[in-house]
Amino acid sequence: MASQITNYQCPNCSGPLQFVGESGKLECDYCKSSFEVAVIEQLYADKEQAAAAAKEPQWDFTKVGGSWTDEEAAHLRAYGCPSCGAQLVCDDNTAATSCPYCGNPTVVPSQYADKLKPNYVIPFKLNKAKAEEALKKHYHKKRFLPKGFNDANHIGEIQGIYVPFWLYDGESNATMRYSAKKVSSHTSGNYKITNTDHYRVAREGTVAFEKVPVDGASKMPDAHMDAIEPYDYSELKPFSSAYLPGFLAYRYDENVDTCSKRANRRIIESTERLFASTTRGYTSVTREYSSMELLHSEVSYALMPVWMLYTKWRGKDFLFAMNGQTGKLIGDLPVDKGRYWSWFARIYLTTAALLAIGLFILL
8 A cells, every 4th residue: 555755844944843733733843843734735835836837938039140141151261170179260361270179280161151140249359469468467376387387388379269159138037935043142140042033034026137148169168158257248249240350250059049048047046146135134044935937038149259278288188268358367277286285385384383483482
C-alpha cells in the first residue's frame, strides 16, 4: 500500500513542524513558533502554484537587425579560423592576419554570407595606443607576474574587435515574500535577555529593463564580457559600416533565441537583488516565496567595441579583454610561485623578528 508523507518546514527557521493536539497548531521545536494549519497549507500551495505557473517569456524578434544592401555587402570580407572556428568580418581595406581568440596566425578568406545587419554600434573611443598603455599598467601592478611574461606577451598585437551583442528590452512582474527577524538583547541584573521578533515581509511590483546585453560570440568567455560592462548606451549609434575600417567584427554564432535564456536569467537575478535590497533593517531575511513573469520583450542587435589580446605562457592560454569605450579591463595572469613564496617568507620572517624584539623588550 503506497503512502505519502508531507514534511513541513518552519518559515522562520526552516526547522521541522509538528502538529500538537493540545494547541491544534503546527509548532517548531527549534524557535518555538506556532502556526495555524491553514496558514502553512496556503504557504506551500503558493509555492507549488508559483512553480507550476512559471512562464518563459516570448521575446519579440521582429526588430532584430535589418538586411545588408548589395553595396554594403560588396565591401565586407569574411575570414574563418581553421583552428578554433571563429568567424571574423571586416571591411575590404582591413586585413585579418591572425585570430584574436586563439592566436592562430592563419585565417582563411571565405564568402561573406551573413544577411543580418546590426541595429546599433558603439564606436571605439579608445585607440590602440591607449589600449596598450592600459595593458602595460595592468601588468605593472601585478607583484607576482613572471619576469619574462611582459616581454614575451606581444602587447603590440592587441586587436580591436566588434563583439556582437543581443540587447533585450522587457519587464519583470514579480511578487516575493520573506521571513525576517529582528534580534535585540539587553542585560537585566545577572541575566542577558535576547528578544527575537518575527516578521512576514511582502514585496510586489514591476521592474522595467532596457537593453540587457548578452554577447553572441561563443569564443568570448561570458565572464570576460560581464566584467568589462557596463557600456554607456548614450553613445549607441545607428549602425553604419563606416565604423568598421581598421577593426575586425566577430560574426555571431549564438543566435538571439539561444542567448535569450541568459537574458532571462540576468533579468530574474537583477529583479531578485532589487527586491531583496528593500528588506534592509532586519537581523536576517530569508526568501520563502517568489513568483515572476517576464513581459513585453523585444530584442535588438548591436556591435560593442573590445580590445583583445590572446597570448600563451608555458603552455597555458591567457585572454585579455578591454572595453573599447570605457577602458575597463579583465584578464587572467600567470603567477610566479617562486616570487610569491619568496615574498611570503620575507613578510613572515620580518613579522617574526618584530614579535621577538617586542617580547624581549617586555621581558
